[in-house]
Amino acid sequence: MRDATLAELALHGYAGLTVENVAERSGVHKTTVYRRWGGVDGLVVDALDLAGEDSWRPPDTGSLEGDLRGLADEVRATFADAEAGAAPSAFVAAAFHSERAAAALHAFFRDRHARSAVIVERAERRGEVPAGTDAGAVVRATTAPLYFRLFITGEPMDGGTVAQAVGAAVAAARAGVFAAGG
Amino acid sequence: MRDATLAELALHGYAGLTVENVAERSGVHKTTVYRRWGGVDGLVVDALDLAGEDSWRPPDTGSLEGDLRGLADEVRATFADAEAGAAPSAFVAAAFHSERAAAALHAFFRDRHARSAVIVERAERRGEVPAGTDAGAVVRATTAPLYFRLFITGEPMDGGTVAQAVGAAVAAARAGVFAAGG
Numbered sequence: 001m002r003d004a005t006l007a008e009l010a011l012h013g014y015a016g017l018t019v020e021n022v023a024e025r026s027g028v029h030k031t032t033v034y035r036r037w038g039g040v041d042g043l044v045v046d047a048l049d050l051a052g053e054d055s056w057r058p059p060d061t062g063s064l065e066g067d068l069r070g071l072a073d074e075v076r077a078t079f080a081d082a083e084a085g086a087a088p089s090a091f092v093a094a095a096f097h098s099e100r101a102a103a104a105l106h107a108f109f110r111d112r113h114a115r116s117a118v119i120v121e122r123a124e125r126r127g128e129v130p131a132g133t134d135a136g137a138v139v140r141a142t143t144a145p146l147y148f149r150l151f152i153t154g155e156p157m158d159g160g161t162v163a164q165a166v167g168a169a170v171a172a173a174r175a176g177v178f179a180a181g182g
Numbered sequence: 183m184r185d186a187t188l189a190e191l192a193l194h195g196y197a198g199l200t201v202e203n204v205a206e207r208s209g210v211h212k213t214t215v216y217r218r219w220g221g222v223d224g225l226v227v228d229a230l231d232l233a234g235e236d237s238w239r240p241p242d243t244g245s246l247e248g249d250l251r252g253l254a255d256e257v258r259a260t261f262a263d264a265e266a267g268a269a270p271s272a273f274v275a276a277a278f279h280s281e282r283a284a285a286a287l288h289a290f291f292r293d294r295h296a297r298s299a300v301i302v303e304r305a306e307r308r309g310e311v312p313a314g315t316d317a318g319a320v321v322r323a324t325t326a327p328l329y330f331r332l333f334i335t336g337e338p339m340d341g342g343t344v345a346q347a348v349g350a351a352v353a354a355a356r357a358g359v360f361a362a363g364g
Contacts, residue, residue, distance in 0.1 A: 015279055092334060096275040097197055106336035113335075134346075141350050144330035145322055152274060152329050153295075153322075154288035164316075164359060168323050171357040172350035 001026050001037070005047040010086035014044070014094040014101075041098040048091055048104040058116045064123035065170050068142045071116065072162045075146045080157075092151055113139050120173070129173045132180035141169040141178070183208050183219070187229040192268035196226070196276040196283075223280040230273055230286040240298045246305035247352050250324045253298065254344045257328045262339075274333055295321050302355070311355045314362035323351040323360070 004026035008017055017040050023030035037043045059070030079085040091108075094101035113136045120135035129138075145165040149155040172178065186208035190199055199222050205212035219225050241252030261267040273290075276283035295318045302317035311320070327347040331337040354360060 013278075093278040095336070096195075096278065102336060105334075109335040109337075137346055140327055140330060140335075141347075145326040147334050148322060148326035148329050151333060152287075153291040154277070154284060155291075164319055165323075167359040168350065168354035171354040171359050175353040175357070177346060177349040177353050 001028065001033070001043065002047045005043045006087045009044070009047070009090035010083060013086070014090045014097065017044070017090070019043070041094075041100045044091065044094050044098065045100045045104045047087070048101070048108055056112070056115065058119050060119075060122070064119065064126075064128045064138075064173065065166060067119040067122075068138070068166045068169055069162070071119070071139065072142050072146060072166050075143050076157050076162050079146075079150050089150075123173070130176045130179040133173055133176075134178045134180075137178040138169055138173045141172060142166055183210065183215070183225065184229045187225045188269045191226070191229070191272035192265060195268070196272045196279065199226070199272070201225070223276075223282045226273065226276050226280065227282045227286045229269070230283070230290055238294070238297065240301050242301075242304070246301065246308075246310045246320075246355065247348060249301040249304075250320070250348045250351055251344070253301070253321065254324050254328060254348050257325050258339050258344050261328075261332050271332075305355070312358045312361040315355055315358075316360045316362075319360040320351055320355045323354060324348055 004022045008021050019030055019033050022043055023033045059067045061067050091105050095105045116139045117135035120133055120138050123129045142165055149157050186204045190203050201212055201215050204225055205215045241249045243249050273287050277287045298321045299317035302315055302320050305311045306315055324347055331339055
């Protein structure tokens with residue numbers, strides 16, 4: 001059912017998602033879909049929850065800059081690919097219309113940020129950033145400018161955009177902006 | 183008509199916006215609204231275009247940090263106020279559903295970033311940042327973490343969030359991350 005939902009999201013976006021289409025694609029009767037998933041929101045939430053169960057791990061390149069670069073490149077590559085970017089884009093759109101989808105989207109990012117914290121912990125052990133640096137803040141500073149362009153300003157992204165976002169996060173982290181009392 | 187559209191957006195959001203409601207609120211017959219504005223998208227685009235015609239100017243506090251802090255505080259204050267934040271939130275949502283609304287939203291941010299460039303030009307003249315610093319990049323670095331929380335991760339914002347975003351943008355700008363060849 002998750003695959004069917006993701007495929008339909010990729011094709012039609014959240015606004016075009018219907019229980020009928022997901023049911024038809026999955027071969028499950030639509031009354032069963034309504035009974036078990038409740039409707040479109042339930043399908044989206046179920047598909048998004050899957051994201052937190054995957055085996056994703058952040059890059060481990062040996063440097064803070066390399067690791068953040070890997071994270072940012074992943075975001076850029078996902079949304080540069082129309083097929084790969086369709087489902088995540090649909091989830092962001094769904095969050096505007098459904099409290100359940102919003103809660104699932106927010107949980108997805110909490111999970112991703114928590115898993116990414118190790119990047120900053122390693123950097124701290126290597127002495128690249130001050131002790132007590134807020135890992136989530138460093139990760140958010142890296143990816144926020146990319147999501148801002150994707151979903152708010154609609155500005156294009158290129159390698160220079162990614163390098164600037166990574167460079168800014170690294171410079172701020174080194175300067176202690178994200179450290180306790182920084 | 184713009185006031186009526188903004189009031190209806192604030193009340194019902196983009197998903198609940200109807201030509202009928204805007205027509206009734208404005209006292210204009212709905213056939214006239216359809217003829218002149220084409221429908222919901224046209225009303226939204228018209229209301230958004232207004233934003234580019236206002237007299238908004240960025241803060242001028244005498245320091246880069248103070249000016250960026252003023253910008254960031256304005257974003258935070260707008261969205262912390264349910265009434266003030268309703269229309270801009272609805273515009274972001276509308277951009278997911280309408281090419282015209284997306285184009286108007288993107289034009290709004292281009293205009294705001296262009297008007298904000300003077301902040302960085304003044305900082306350059308004061309010697310606070312290297313020559314050739316990309317003004318738009320500094321402004322985006324300041325506000326992107328706030329919009330990321332508001333519209334993507336759903337995380338709360340407080341004074342600390344704002345201070346961190348401003349501090350990171352200033353540190354990166356001073357380090358030359360946003361300068362030509364930086």
